[in-house]
Amino acid sequence: xxxxxxxxxxxxxxxxxxPLAVRGACEADAVSESALIxxxxxxxxxxxxxxxxxxxxxxxxxxxSWIAPERGEIEVFFDASEKFVNPMGNIxxxxxxxxxDDTFGPALVATLGDGExxxxxxxxxxxxxxxxxGRLVCTGRVxxxxxxxxxxxxxxxxxxxxxxxTATATAxxxxxxx
Amino acid sequence: xxxxxxxxxxxxxxxxxxPLAVRGACEADAVSESALIxxxxxxxxxxxxxxxxxxxxxxxxxxxSWIAPERGEIEVFFDASEKFVNPMGNIxxxxxxxxxDDTFGPALVATLGDGExxxxxxxxxxxxxxxxxGRLVCTGRVxxxxxxxxxxxxxxxxxxxxxxxTATATAxxxxxxx
Numbered sequence: 001x002x003x004x005x006x007x008x009x010x011x012x013x014x015x016x017x018x019p020l021a022v023r024g025a026c027e028a029d030a031v032s033e034s035a036l037i038x039x040x041x042x043x044x045x046x047x048x049x050x051x052x053x054x055x056x057x058x059x060x061x062x063x064x065s066w067i068a069p070e071r072g073e074i075e076v077f078f079d080a081s082e083k084f085v086n087p088m089g090n091i092x093x094x095x096x097x098x099x100x101d102d103t104f105g106p107a108l109v110a111t112l113g114d115g116e117x118x119x120x121x122x123x124x125x126x127x128x129x130x131x132x133x134g135r136l137v138c139t140g141r142v143x144x145x146x147x148x149x150x151x152x153x154x155x156x157x158x159x160x161x162x163x164x165x166t167a168t169a170t171a172x173x174x175x176x177x178x
Numbered sequence: 179x180x181x182x183x184x185x186x187x188x189x190x191x192x193x194x195x196x197p198l199a200v201r202g203a204c205e206a207d208a209v210s211e212s213a214l215i216x217x218x219x220x221x222x223x224x225x226x227x228x229x230x231x232x233x234x235x236x237x238x239x240x241x242x243s244w245i246a247p248e249r250g251e252i253e254v255f256f257d258a259s260e261k262f263v264n265p266m267g268n269i270x271x272x273x274x275x276x277x278x279d280d281t282f283g284p285a286l287v288a289t290l291g292d293g294e295x296x297x298x299x300x301x302x303x304x305x306x307x308x309x310x311x312g313r314l315v316c317t318g319r320v321x322x323x324x325x326x327x328x329x330x331x332x333x334x335x336x337x338x339x340x341x342x343x344t345a346t347a348t349a350x351x352x353x354x355x356x
Contacts, residue, residue, distance in 0.1 A: 042265040043265075046265075054263065054264055054265045054270075055260060055261050055262065055263045056261070056262050056263055056264050056269075056270035056272075056273065058261075059261045059262060082233060083233050083234070083236075083237045084233065084234050084237060085232065085233045085234055086232055086233075086234050087220040087221075087224075087232045088295060088297075090297075091234075092232075092234035092276060092279065092280065093275075093276075093279050093297075093298045093301060094234075094272060094273070094275045094276020094277065094278070094279040094280065094301070095234065095272070095273075095276050097271075097272045097275040097276065097279075097301060097303070098270060098271075098272020098273050098275065098276060099272065100272070101270065101271050101272040101275075102270065102272060117266060119266075119268075119271075119305065119308070120271045120305055121304065121305055122302065122303065122304045122305065123271060123272075123275060123301075123302070123303045123305070124300065124301070124302045124303075125275070125300065125301045125302075126299065126300045127297065127298055127299055127300065127301070130297070
């Protein structure tokens with residue numbers, strides 16, 4: 001059932017679990033299946049293997065590294081495909097934007113309640129270095145979450161740690177009508 | 179040879195041709211093959227059919243509607259694939275960003291000289307409406323081009339004309355070292 005959990009190295013479901021929310025290969029045992037089952041919504045259904053990956057995530061080669069939902073932090077791996085390159089052979093910037101959006105977006109979505117959604121209103125990306133095809137690593141965080149608006153930020157790096165792009169975004173939190 | 183030209187409805191290669199740079203199905207005869215052959219660089223090589231589409235453009239279903247290079251204006255069709263949708267069934271915002279970047283980017287690149295390139299430094303996108311999968315239409319323009327920096331803007335619409343997203347960007351013009 002938890003077919004996406006092998007790569008989760010920490011799962012900060014409670015305040016006491018927060019120190020585990022750092023990257024490391026040996027913390028998978030900290031993940032609690034019962035904690036997942038308590039949560040619902042597309043993100044947790046996907047993480048728990050109850051639903052397939054969203055198409056956009058699958059296209060980008062989305063793979064969870066770790067998530068600390070109470071802190072609003074996440075790290076995601078991406079497969080920057082040869083299909084995304086520009087004429088210079090680098091990943092076209094929009095696809096890097098898509099990866100950043102698909103990192104801090106889920107960091108926010110993981111904090112939502114049943115029926116809530118959080119479309120991105122605006123996205124600003126700075127491109128620092130060319131990105132070659134291959135595995136990329138993106139960290140994202142919820143900088144501030146108000147009642148109906150959230151501010152998000154993220155950084156995208158290659159596997160050697162070079163910072164390739166940074167982004168900030170504003171999202172609107174939509175609650176189900178009663 | 180000019181296998182990409184069937185969809186070009188205007189080609190403002192000279193000042194007198196500028197009035198043709200409006201959308202319309204009957205202006206294809208205004209395109210001059212000799213004018214294309216005079217231009218070089220990846221964009222014109224692609225447009226003239228001398229090189230295949232860049233991978234990112236092919237992934238996005240990029241198809242030129244028209245271009246007015248001396249005005250720095252362009253219109254491009256995209257195929258917003260089901261592969262780009264988020265859990266709500268709409269096109270994930272990053273892919274819309276990729277389309278906008280792959281519209282005003284070529285509008286600038288079409289103005290460059292041999293060996294010049296113009297990587298995007300920063301990109302800001304506003305998401306106005308959800309975008310369903312299907313054919314989208316994006317217009318882009320070079321707002322201002324200085325010696326080494328250019329400011330770009332674009333608008334993305336669905337086929338019924340609803341404005342889905344707008345973007346601005348800053349690009350750096352890099353000249354070949356002598």
